[in-house]
Amino acid sequence: MLISIWGKEFTWRRSKSIPADSSRLSLDHSSFDSLSSGYLEDPHDVETTLAMFQTHIALCGVGAAGSAERDSFSSLIHLRTGCAFDVDRFLQGLPNASGIPSSRDPERTTSQKWPSQNLVQTSLVTELHRLEPAFSNTDPDSYLRATLSLLPRLLMETANLRTLETFTIIVTYLLPIGHTRTADFLLAVAVRILYNLGGNRYSAIREAEGVHLRAIFWHCYSLDKELAIRFGRPPLTNDIDCDLRLPDNYISSWSHDHFFHRPLSSQVLLYTSDLRLALIKSKIYALLYSDYGRAQPEARRLQYIRELDEELNALKSSFPASCWPDVFATGDAPDYTFHDLSLRGVNLHLEYYFCLGKIHGASNAYSLTSPHSWTFLPSSAELFYQESRTMLLYISRIRHFLNWHTYWIHAQFILTAVVSLFRHLITSPTAHTFARDLQILENTAETFSDLDHTAGFRLPVGDVLIHAGDLTNQGSKSELRKTMNWIAAADFEVKIVICGNHDITLDTPFYKLHGPKIHNKQIQSPSECIDIVTNASPSVVFLQHQSALVRLRRPNGPNTVFKVFGSPYSQCGGSWAFLYESDEAESLWKQIPLDADVVVTHMPPHLHCDRASGVSMGCLGLKRRLQMVRPCLAVCGHIHESRGFERVRWASVSKEGEQEGKNVGDQVVKGVLPPQGSKKQSLVDLTGKRASKLDNDGFSGAKASFSSLDSHQDVALLPPQAPKEGHGLSASDKTQSEAQKTDTEGLQAQRRETCVVNAAIMASNWPHRGGRKFYPGPIIVDLELPVWTE
DSSP states (O other): OEEEEEEEOSSOOOOTTSOSOGGGGOOOOGGGTTSOGGGSOOTTSHHHHHHHHHHHHIIIIIOOTTOHHHHHHHHHHHHHHSOOOOHHHHHHTHHHHHOOOOOOOTTOOOOSSSOHHHHHHHHHHHHHTTTSGGGTTOOHHHHHHHHHHTHHHHHHSOOOHHHHHHHHHHHHHHGGGTOHHHHHHHHHHHHHHHHHHTTTSGGGGGSTTHHHHHHHHHHHHHHHHHHHHHHTOOOSSOGGGSOOOOOTTTGGGOSGGGTBOOOOOTTOOOOSSOHHHHHHHHHHIIIIISHHHHTSOHHHHHHHHHHHHHHHHHHHHHSOGGGOHHHHSSTTOOGGGGTTBOHHHHHHHHHHHHHHHHHHTOSGGGGOSSGGGOOOOHHHHHHHHHHHHHHHHHHHHTGGGOOTTSHHHHHHHHHHHHHHHHHHHHHOTTOTTHHHHHHHHHHHHHHHHHTSGGGOOOOOSOSEEEEESOOSSSOOHHHHHHHHHHHHHSOOSEEEEEOOTTOGGGSHHHHHHHHHHHHTTOOOOHHHHHHHHHTSOTTEEEOSSEEEEEEEOOTTSOOEEEEEEEEOOBOOSSSOSSBOOGGGHHHHHTTSOTTOSEEEESSOBTTSSOEETTEEOSBHHHHHHHHHHOOSEEEEOSOGGGOEEEEEEOOOOOHHHHHHTOOTTOEEEEOOOOOTTOOSOEEEEOSSSSSOOOOBOOOOOSHHHHHTSOTTOSEEEOOOOOOOSSSSOOGGGGSOOOOOOOOOHHHHHHBOEEEEEEOOOBOSOTTOTTOOOBOSSOEEEEEEOOOOOO
């Protein structure tokens, strides 16, 4: 369960390039219902995802369905291992095995009124900035669908630079989300328009907008050469017909800035790849994979391979020495070398290794007729396999760059290396590298599992990230490490984390009693598991039924201090961690400070975001305490079916209502989030921009809070209440400490409203029969917190 919270000044400073008022981006969607959603298949839909995977896996040495290459691949596995492996049956069984949720959203539509270029630019801009609050209500795919619906008319008109821009932006949008074939077709149209406009000639630079036209040429040229060696198809651009002089000052402009996170000058034009690498890709196809290249004798092909290898190595040598891919692709490379590496730098390194593999993998392997025909040119065989090893080792070091949103950008690199190294393992089981290679493949399998939704959602920009429990399914160290690595890498100033009932290894007394029965022979160490959480990052605030004072002071942040209380305890059937009985609820929840601004509990309060199968499952004792504390925000999870939010304006509870747990006098407004499958942000606005401002001025982060924090301290943890030996709460825990001396009468008078958020991210329940299902992403709360000065 996740919630991303923005703490804000009253006048929050946004990026200058993004308008503060998202209403400027709003479009009238009511007139777009006639537009078919079939123009753009959702890459996260099961059928679409599997079709994409089929396309990519066919290009990685496995062959297409029914091809001689695929038959040869299966025959080779059977010959070498004695195991029958049917690739087609494996792919057909993926939906049930993976639990990938279907996420079609037929209602997402957009306008046909805008010019096509404006629409496609809007789709790209909203996609790039979709995590910014100003773009929360936009749907990039719907704008692109509208553009695609206008393409027939666009093709009938006289082509110009604006038409070329439209097709180029569509291609740029489609490639990273996996629509490679469609992008390839549309790229062919863009290339034809380029030729008609003379963009393939350097002389075009002297025309109006000529520099821009040549920039588009190089962009399309790079994409074309990449797809040519990926698909094994002839390139759309013929080098003979193109002037391939690089842009002025191109080589001298290359520096560390293209590999690391550095501010770039607006005068520097960035391309999708190194243009010199695109020129080498063109030669790789022409000399090794074209009909001409395949027809050459082995000696000539070997010569080409050596020449291309030298040219690629010369290109690498032109990079700054600290940016060479070899520096990163080692098991002992220090972690700090990856700290400032940009995604662009990662892609350039992966492209280098991909080209290296294509050069040394050139042989008759792409026209297989039998499992015995997989033979390499002798001098290239080991280099080819070494490239596969190196690429997978590199990928293991940059795992934090990979997620399910960007998978298709890296799919070809990863899959090609996996298939190549796997083939080497089964053909050379006695090789001295066998054990090491097998470990590399096992590590890569973990990388694929990290691409699961549960291992990392795409997070928006924010100040505070809150995880409301259930960091794992069953408390294993591997699950916990995966989750905490993702949380630690998230770009938030503070990450507040609590446990849930599934985090069994983090409840030491419980695990001592029940761990052996649950984990059988794979016993985990509770102390090591707790260390994984507490040592994940200095930005992680791990709350174990305790409070903390948190200071936010990023330069452009809200500059505020707030008090948060977090607890892992919940109620449910069965043997789970951090459980308590109903008669323990009152004393348990009295430990929530009356001046807490944010309360994070795994358990939901009674009658608020707590219904499962029509029954209220929340805790009455927690609800009563929240009614007294009245925090700005109460975050919970646990009850997956009740994901959502409610705004509760508190009122005094009558004795009858208090006994029955009724909301007597409380005014409850249930919020509405985007439906399952939508790509829109699940945004809860409490600032007054899109909904009424939260009526809660009783903020505790005043001078008393500052007195508890020294000038260099950002978090002050207050001691947790120790659970009893065995399970649950000790008898002493049932006696609420009377030590709270805070004067809260004036505070309560100002606290009139609380937003209760159930931040469940998992849509299915344990044990997830039929596969795990997920909600679209985290819930984002836009909340104003006062600015305090010392």
